[in-house]
Amino acid sequence: MHARSNTAETSAAAQPLDAERQAEVERIVAAHTNVVAPLMPVLQAVQAALGYIPRAAIPQVARGLNLTRAEVYGVVTFYHHFRTEPTGRHIVAICQAEACQAMGSAALTAHAKRSLGVDYHEVTRDGVFSLEPVYCLGNCACTPSIMVDANVHARVTPERFDEIIDELRAAAR
Amino acid sequence: MTTVYVPRDTTALALGAERVARAIADEAARRGDDVRIARNGSRGLAWLEPLVEVETPAGRVAYGPVAPKDVPSLFAAGFLAGGTHALAHGLTETIPYLARQERLTFARVGIIEPTSLAAYEALAGFRGLRRALELEPPAIVEEVIQSGLRGRGGAAFPTGIKWKTVLAAPADQKYIVCNADEGDSGTFSDRMIMEGDPFVLIEGMTIAALAVGATRGFIYLRSEYPLAQKILTDAIAVANDRGYLGADILGSGKRFDVEVRMGAGAYICGEETALLESLEGKRGMVRFKPPLPAISGLFGKPTVINNVISLASVPIVLDRGAAFYRDYGLGRSRGTLPLQLAGNVKHGGLVEKAFGVTVRELLYDFGGGTATGRPIRTVQIGGPLGAYLPESQFDTPIDYEAFAAMKAMVGHGGIVVFDDTVDMAHMARFAMEFCAFESCGKCTPCRIGSTRGVEVIDRIVRNEERDKNLVVLDDLCTTMLDASLCALGGLTPYPVQSALRYFPEDFGLEPAAAAGPDA
Numbered sequence: 001m002h003a004r005s006n007t008a009e010t011s012a013a014a015q016p017l018d019a020e021r022q023a024e025v026e027r028i029v030a031a032h033t034n035v036v037a038p039l040m041p042v043l044q045a046v047q048a049a050l051g052y053i054p055r056a057a058i059p060q061v062a063r064g065l066n067l068t069r070a071e072v073y074g075v076v077t078f079y080h081h082f083r084t085e086p087t088g089r090h091i092v093a094i095c096q097a098e099a100c101q102a103m104g105s106a107a108l109t110a111h112a113k114r115s116l117g118v119d120y121h122e123v124t125r126d127g128v129f130s131l132e133p134v135y136c137l138g139n140c141a142c143t144p145s146i147m148v149d150a151n152v153h154a155r156v157t158p159e160r161f162d163e164i165i166d167e168l169r170a171a172a173r
Numbered sequence: 174m175t176t177v178y179v180p181r182d183t184t185a186l187a188l189g190a191e192r193v194a195r196a197i198a199d200e201a202a203r204r205g206d207d208v209r210i211a212r213n214g215s216r217g218l219a220w221l222e223p224l225v226e227v228e229t230p231a232g233r234v235a236y237g238p239v240a241p242k243d244v245p246s247l248f249a250a251g252f253l254a255g256g257t258h259a260l261a262h263g264l265t266e267t268i269p270y271l272a273r274q275e276r277l278t279f280a281r282v283g284i285i286e287p288t289s290l291a292a293y294e295a296l297a298g299f300r301g302l303r304r305a306l307e308l309e310p311p312a313i314v315e316e317v318i319q320s321g322l323r324g325r326g327g328a329a330f331p332t333g334i335k336w337k338t339v340l341a342a343p344a345d346q347k348y349i350v351c352n353a354d355e356g357d358s359g360t361f362s363d364r365m366i367m368e369g370d371p372f373v374l375i376e377g378m379t380i381a382a383l384a385v386g387a388t389r390g391f392i393y394l395r396s397e398y399p400l401a402q403k404i405l406t407d408a409i410a411v412a413n414d415r416g417y418l419g420a421d422i423l424g425s426g427k428r429f430d431v432e433v434r435m436g437a438g439a440y441i442c443g444e445e446t447a448l449l450e451s452l453e454g455k456r457g458m459v460r461f462k463p464p465l466p467a468i469s470g471l472f473g474k475p476t477v478i479n480n481v482i483s484l485a486s487v488p489i490v491l492d493r494g495a496a497f498y499r500d501y502g503l504g505r506s507r508g509t510l511p512l513q514l515a516g517n518v519k520h521g522g523l524v525e526k527a528f529g530v531t532v533r534e535l536l537y538d539f540g541g542g543t544a545t546g547r548p549i550r551t552v553q554i555g556g557p558l559g560a561y562l563p564e565s566q567f568d569t570p571i572d573y574e575a576f577a578a579m580k581a582m583v584g585h586g587g588i589v590v591f592d593d594t595v596d597m598a599h600m601a602r603f604a605m606e607f608c609a610f611e612s613c614g615k616c617t618p619c620r621i622g623s624t625r626g627v628e629v630i631d632r633i634v635r636n637e638e639r640d641k642n643l644v645v646l647d648d649l650c651t652t653m654l655d656a657s658l659c660a661l662g663g664l665t666p667y668p669v670q671s672a673l674r675y676f677p678e679d680f681g682l683e684p685a686a687a688a689g690p691d692a
Contacts (some may be wrong), residue, residue: 034210039454045445078456081438102516141219141521154187
């Protein structure tokens with residue numbers, strides 16, 4: 001549908017994690033020693049702490065949880081919300097599902113791509129925004145919907161989209 | 174002191190409820206009015222959100238949709254005493270959209286503050302659990318069987334039968350898993366329960382645990398619902414603190430612990446076996462069945478896996494008795510279904526009705542037609558795997574069997590409305606595209622068939638050997654229907670074939686050619 005960046009798969013060698021981030025991953029793994037089936041919660045915590053799941057963190061997580069690197073890599077790449085590349089400061093996700101399509105999400109998406117100057121899975125040049133597709137935010141009675149970080153916005157017109165973006169961009173300066 | 178309710182539900186917040194709450198607090202402070210702002214869930218009247226309610230001696234009076242700029246005039250109109258205003262709707266309970274509903278599962282949603290245990294208990298909360306504690310496990314299961322409750326996630330399997338299998342399965346450990354991976358477009362009833370009345374889900378899961386002998390439960394929640402995560406987690410903490418969960422439920426000596434686990438954006442994890450794989454920390458790949466999860470589910474142990482609405486409907490069944498619930502509905506579809514009006518609809522929102530209400534009543538009497546004011550051309554019911562219905566089918570009652578008979582499905586009760594500008598060939602293509610994007614890849618009909626489906630639809634629309642490609646599409650859909658491992662590949666043909674059958678002109682065909690793929 002929207003080809004995901006395959007940089008993670010093709011880059012020859014992952015950059016090693018710096019000491020600080022290595023310690024953070026270590027802390028997260030250690031905090032989950034008593035959790036049943038800890039892989040998903042650990043990956044979610046790593047992404048929350050570092051903004052994404054660096055490839056170099058995969059062997060470390062695997063070692064810490066007594067799993068193979070292949071198992072961890074397989075899980076990271078299965079789920080749409082796990083990211084192996086850094087994102088912009090804010091993640092803007094536009095719902096592509098039917099209830100939003102019925103109220104013009106295709107036009108909104110085209111506008112967003114034009115206005116931000118990026119395609120899906122890309123970061124704006126100023127590093128403030130990542131643009132992503134999403135399939136249903138559960139706000140289907142007031143569409144089209146977008147989610148900016150953890151906040152859903154309803155009935156988003158192109159004008160409203162620009163207002164939201166301008167506000168965040170101004171705050172990011 | 175006057176209590177003013179401002180919802181903290183995702184839709185209300187997405188329409189500015191937080192700013193409205195702040196504006197009311199500021200204005201009250203400025204005027205020296207003694208106001209308590211309560212944060213309830215949503216009543217489900219989405220087009221009136223943010224819907225502000227004021228507690229008066231006569232009952233709660235509704236105002237909406239309220240913007241921050243309306244707040245000074247609301248105060249000036251005496252809204253704290255229920256005064257009239259352009260945005261006033263009178264007593265909330267008398268708004269026809271609400272008054273015409275049968276709210277059993279949603280009895281408290283929008284009324285109470287979600288994590289207030291006192292408010293929950295005051296409105297019959299935990300009465301079902303108290304009754305369950307007085308019953309032997311087989312009697313609890315029997316009550317649920319007798320209620321006629323069927324799985325509200327979409328598959329409509331009888332909930333009590335599932336429980337009976339788990340009860341009969343000997344094991345040192347059993348699990349209750351709540352499927353809160355509500356991924357169908359056009360659905361939000363699970364989210365509204367979790368955000369608006371989380372204790373009813375906790376109570377339902379606890380009753381399930383008592384019924385089958387489980388001691389541990391997981392709520393698998395989609396990552397797109399961060400607010401539900403917070404409210405559920407808070408509610409679980411309160412329930413643990415007050416002895417409704419934990420080592421000794423209400424002094425019974427029975428144990429039940431619940432935790433919330435988050436998904437990571439994979440639609441397929443709403444399929445029960447893929448969900449279990451994900452909970453175990455693996456890729457969300459669908460499992461072969463048998464064995465059923467009821468026999469060998471989470472970590473290979475007997476597991477009850479039910480949708481949020483199924484579990485949240487159990488407390489009222491135990492509290493009021495199976496017959497009370499069963500008396501609603503028709504045929505083999507008993508009780509009520511929370512329907513969700515979504516997409517291009519004027520009055521979108523949550524409508525809980527007994528089975529038997531027709532699609533037309535929902536679309537026009539409740540929904541008020543389209544938001545754009547144009548004619549309704551079609552509705553998709555039951556999520557992205559549900560059929561598109563033409564106007565000629567709008568008199569069909571909401572009933573699992575009536576829908577199955579016309580190759581459609583009620584599913585999770587989402588109704589997405591489209592006006593006459595919709596391109597049905599595009600929607601059919603999207604169904605295949607979505608399947609390709611979300612396929613777990615385990616079975617060939619779904620993994621490959623969906624991609625081939627997109628290509629074939631493109632050829633039909635471009636009029637490349639159209640007749641031959643129609644045959645290929647029909648054959649492909651048959652293969653997917655019959656040979657897919659789960660409902661994703663197995664039901665994707667529903668929207669595709671219904672679009673083609675009822676709207677052939679959008680594919681460049683004569684309306685008369687519609688009969689072909691129907692056979």
